[in-house]
Amino acid sequence: MKKIKFVFTALLAGGLYMAQAQTTAKHEDTEVYEPVPKVVTPGKLMSEGAPSDAIVLFDGKNLDQWVKVIDGSPATWTVKDGLLTVDKTGGNIETKQKFTNYQLHIEWRVPANITGSGQLRGNSGIFLASLGKGDLGYELQVLDSYNNPTYSNGMAGSIYKQFIPLANAARKPGEWQTYDVVWTAPTFSADGKMATPARVTVLFNGVLVENNVELLGPTQYVGKPSYTTAHGAAPIKLQAHGDKSEPISFRNIWVREVSLQTPTVEAKKM
Template sequence: MKLVLRCTAVILLLPFLATAQKKEPMEKEPTKPEATEFYKPVPPVVTPAVENDGVPGDAIVLFDGKSLDEWVSSETEGKAGWTLNSDGSMSVRPGAGDIHSKKEFGSVQLHLEWKSPEKIEGDGQNRGNSGVFLQDRYEIQILDNNNNDTYVNGQVGSLYKQQVPLARASVKTGEWNTYDIIFHAPVFEKGQRVKKGTITLLHNGILVLDHVRIKGTTEYIGWPKNEPHGKGPIKLQDHGSPVSYRNIWIRELP
């Protein structure tokens, strides 16, 4: 009887022992460097801005200082009513209304330069206020915040009413600032947002928005909205102050 019990115990243990001795397969270590090298897809060659009059070779120039031909009035879809200056910039003509690009875009890299008026007038949100909107919906704030505090999610460099910037990186009032924006558009399927958009902003070369997830439209009053949409224009805001812009170019991203 004891012999039978011992044999039975051994038989019952055999599957367990087999499992315990089974090892997870290990990835074979490459024996040649070529095993971890690949050659496709080949990235396209792009002429850098420093070698191409300040504009990357694959960029679309939205404003080169010579005309407003790439822009229209956001109110009438007619001629853009802003002022074209002799120094190669354009300025908000207060009361003329917002303007937007004729072309529409999805995900982009956007470069622009802006400056607030040298003559300081107003305070809070009424000093050097403008804004750049991605897809006509998502605003990055432009404001003269030098010695001029306001609500921090509406200060210069903020994703308006949604994200406080990591730093205030403005130059002196009346001097030129740069914005370099990486925008990945939200994704909608069957009427629902399935992926939030994101914005990264370098203000004068300083990271102030770091891959921020967009909650929805940047509303002045009320909460963000997420109605389905496709591509949209770049919009520049008339907020009653003669803010100036120059050197605007854009690269479409996959």
């Protein structure tokens, strides 16, 4: 009986410790300020339209491919002059279609008159796989990172709170920025455990900033990421961040579904 009582007491103490650790966690705990990526001046912006096999998600005309995350109703962000501008009262939006492995092209612009600093300056995000309401999923950060210091794993080009970009290739506010992304979705075994992690490669204004990095799990604002929920194909989500700075705009959004199978060529018979 004493042994059983000791084990029970130890388990109870361990549970209390874990609960206390969770309640004392802060978002600052996972903010990394060093190293600071070197500044790289990007080349000229090249925007020549989508490839022939691409699915066009936004061509400047309408939001037919998007819905509100909160309830699946039609997206209500502003479409004007060929641009899609965040409506912070409209909440996050995501694609109607779900994707597994893909190539994504998206262009975004921070207003020239942007105010605020740090994370409160043109903040948004591209969730490469949306996992439900709110900010659930795997986030590629969108932010004004031109002469705007913040934690390195929260700047533009970062996989938010996970991977610092290899370089800071940000253009000035008012200029268009480009992300080209290759996303490989995670896979899960029959028992729901992660079998292979998500991977992502990101070019920021033509500069490689994430090189086939292996994600630790979905984005977490507080605490460390981990794979806790199995999922399959998922929508792509755009974030309506709650900061008070002027809203950013998007244009020229397209995606190409990608097969992970490598074509094989049979050797010719001699």
